[in-house]
Amino acid sequence: MQEYQYPEKIFYRHSYYISVTIIASYFISYLIIPRLILSKSYYVVVLYFLIGSYLICVLSRIAVIYLLEPLIRLQPFGQESLWVIATDLPKLLTHYFALSFSTAWLFSFIKLIRDQYMSQQRTMSMGKEKAQAELKVLKAQLNPHFLFNTLNNIYALSLTASPITSKSIAGLSEILDHILYRCEGPSVPISAEVSLIKNYLELEKLRYDERLKLSFVHSVDEELAIVPLVLLSMVENAFKHGAGENVASPVIDINLQLRSGLFEFKVSNSYFPAYRESSSERIGLVNVRKQLELVYGKRHQLSVSTENNIFVALLIIDLRVKDKTGLTYENKVSFSG
Structure with a gap:
């Protein structure tokens, strides 16, 4: 061998x-x-x-x-x-x-x-691209809806030559700056969303004068990020279906809290049962629900309820876990339902 x-x-x-x-x-x-x-x-x-x-x-x-x-x-x-x-x-x-x-x-x-x-990897990539595309569509539905209502408000003020018209335009300018230039990413600081809500409320208060009973209480113990514009959509929804239908003395209460990574946002508004929509879910909240589901999945809870002519929308988000936007946090809270 x-x-x-x-x-x-x-x-x-x-x-x-x-x-x-x-x-x-x-x-x-x-x-x-x-x-x-x-x-x-x-x-x-x-x-x-x-x-x-x-x-x-x-x-x-x-x-x-x-x-x-x-x-x-x-x-x-x-x-x-x-x-x-x-x-x-x-x-x-x-x-x-x-x-x-x-x-x-x-x-x-x-x-x-x-x-x-x-x-x-391909499935995850396709799912992420699909989620991003759906988020863009939902944002595109949200922004024109808000702009249409706000421009109608300013138009109504201009017809009466109101001296607060210019102030309304300035407030709208700040809101547009946030929407067009600060909401391009998947998330924004909560403080930026608080400022956006304040500007929006000031704009609406100019329209309703003293008839509107408005309260906005907010408490944030740390700076975290959140998906943009969903909070504004919930507030705008309260004005459209609450103050917009109640010509006498509309009441809107807004409460925002962030404690140890648990975010709670509650919007309450009075409404007239005669003007109550027959559908169980308002279109604004339908868009919000879809957007939150894409970003946070089971790490959020959005519930609505009515009692004594008060409509309440409550949003809870656990901001201490890794969500679909890629933001990483620390602990986890489980929701039922």
Whole structure:
């Protein structure tokens, strides 16, 4: 067996083993496993596997006897016929099948794990892009809705040549600055949203004068970030369906609190049952609910209730966990319902 020690003969042997292993690996990874995953008939896949494995083993033995051995063995030596090679099943199974497919299974397993990982990454990427696209659509629905109502307010003031028209325009300018230039990202500081609500309330107070009973209480123990404009949408919804329908003495109470990462935002407004919408959910709150679900999922709770002609919208968000915007916080609060 001294002839096997020459470097060129070792190269021939290794080249043969690598070639057979590559063929078997691709057969398992790209023909059998995909069919096994997608096929409805496993018997057909098993038949493909048996036929393919048999052919690979036969071709492997033919390559050994008629190609490899003449290169690495000294003449003369006997060679088996093609019929003997094809019908010697014990030899094909115990030697050539084990030789060809031992590494192929490992390669196929690694490829399967890699494919699953890449598939999950693509799914996550597509889900993130879908969520971002839906958020843009929801914001596009929100901003024109708010601008339309505010411009109507200023238009009503201009018809009466009210001296507060210019002040209203200045307030609207600050609101537009926030919406157009500070809400491009997935989140904004809560303090910025508080300032936005204050500007909006000042604008609405100019419209309603003393008829409006308005209260805005806010308490924030640390600066955290929140998805932009949803708070404004809830406030604007209260004015549209509360103060806008109650021509006598509308009442709106707003309470904002952030304590140890738990954010609570409560908006209460009076309403006339005669003007109450037949639908159980106002369109403004429907958009808010969709946007919050995209960003916070089960880490938020938005509930509405009515009692004694008072409509209450309560939003609770846990801002101490990693949300879909990529912001990372510290602890977790579970909500029921």
